[in-house]
Amino acid sequence: MRAAVITRLNSPWEIQDIADPVAGPGQVVVRIHACGMCYSDVLVHRGHWPVQLPIVPGHEPVGEIVELGPGTTTLKIGDRVGVSWMQRGEGRCVQCQSARPVRCEHTQTWMDLGGGYADLMLAWETGCTLLPDDLSYSDAAVAFCAGFTAMSGLRNADPRPGERVCVLGIGGLGHMAVQLAAAIGLETVVLTTSPDKAEYAEKLGAVQGIVTGDDPGKALAQAGGADIVLATTTSADLVAKVVSGLRHGGRLVTMGVTGPLRIEDMTTLLFKQCSIKGSTHNNRADLVEVLSLMAAGKVTPRVETYPFGEINDVLKRVEAGQVRYRAVIEHG
Ligand SMILES: [Zn+2]
Numbered sequence: 001m002r003a004a005v006i007t008r009l010n011s012p013w014e015i016q017d018i019a020d021p022v023a024g025p026g027q028v029v030v031r032i033h034a035c036g037m038c039y040s041d042v043l044v045h046r047g048h049w050p051v052q053l054p055i056v057p058g059h060e061p062v063g064e065i066v067e068l069g070p071g072t073t074t075l076k077i078g079d080r081v082g083v084s085w086m087q088r089g090e091g092r093c094v095q096c097q098s099a100r101p102v103r104c105e106h107t108q109t110w111m112d113l114g115g116g117y118a119d120l121m122l123a124w125e126t127g128c129t130l131l132p133d134d135l136s137y138s139d140a141a142v143a144f145c146a147g148f149t150a151m152s153g154l155r156n157a158d159p160r161p162g163e164r165v166c167v168l169g170i171g172g173l174g175h176m177a178v179q180l181a182a183a184i185g186l187e188t189v190v191l192t193t194s195p196d197k198a199e200y201a202e203k204l205g206a207v208q209g210i211v212t213g214d215d216p217g218k219a220l221a222q223a224g225g226a227d228i229v230l231a232t233t234t235s236a237d238l239v240a241k242v243v244s245g246l247r248h249g250g251r252l253v254t255m256g257v258t259g260p261l262r263i264e265d266m267t268t269l270l271f272k273q274c275s276i277k278g279s280t281h282n283n284r285a286d287l288v289e290v291l292s293l294m295a296a297g298k299v300t301p302r303v304e305t306y307p308f309g310e311i312n313d314v315l316k317r318v319e320a321g322q323v324r325y326r327a328v329i330e331h332g
Pocket residue numbers: 038039040041059145146
């Protein structure tokens with residue numbers, strides 16, 4: 001099968017012909033139709049994520065089941081599915097026993113089985129989630145990392161009716177976060193350094209797009225503040241500074257991988273009793289909720305689609321922040 005393989009860090013991914021995977025017990029083989037690209041793929045490419053080379057990356061994969069391993073019970077040949085980053089736990093720890101395998105310290109991921117930039121992908125049956133019938137593969141792909149991350153971040157902030165959400169940074173993750181917050185009825189504003197993205201924010205469901213200079217906290221406070229800030233930027237400086245825009249009891253949830261966070265505004269943190277939380281893919285119900293909102297037409301990813309052969313150009317576009325708002329590789 002055809003696959004994009006990272007053989008050396010910081011080097012173009014090689015398009016290779018490698019052996020087809022075979023499903024073992026509890027596993028399936030998925031014929032991949034599309035796979036979105038995430039900034040984490042850039043981090044892998046640059047060596048900021050511990051992986052064993054050579055490796056096939058790609059963690060927003062969707063396609064159809066073409067092979068079932070022994071002992072699989074719920075999926076059928078031809079099912080349309082996507083595969084999550086975390087596919088199963090080792091089963092015996094407290095988290096697994098509590099039905100929270102994503103929190104297991106020994107999860108199986110694309111790093112163990114190979115990712116979605118290949119014609120065929122091996123996956124654990126437990127890592128596959130069915131796609132709603134009417135959802136296209138290229139849209140559905142975006143749910144599996146950007147959508148899942150954004151929804152878990154929002155749910156982890158414990159939003160209450162009438163609260164105001166601010167999304168900091170509008171890329172693949174942020175543009176989903178805005179739509180998801182608005183779709184569940186929360187007033188949502190956007191903070192971005194890019195005037196064109198601020199303007200586009202209202203098309204995504206935000207009541208206001210705010211262009212911030214180097215002090216997003218001040219800009220947010222002037223615009224009325226927020227109960228919840230969903231930080232999707234990779235800039236530690238912006239995340240640290242947005243604290244001063246939180247309202248009393250505000251929650252800042254950070255989902256981008258940034259450098260060290262240096263919080264200068266301890267006054268807001270203490271006297272407004274705000275909290276800061278990190279978040280990534282959490283309950284699988286969050287992913288299913290994203291897919292349902294997408295199928296209902298309440299959330300629509302904005303995707304740029306590219307043929308498989310252009311994968312290295314796409315990687316450059318993602319790293320340069322040129323994508324509006326998610327790049328998806330279509331396997332053809
Ligand atoms: Zn991702």
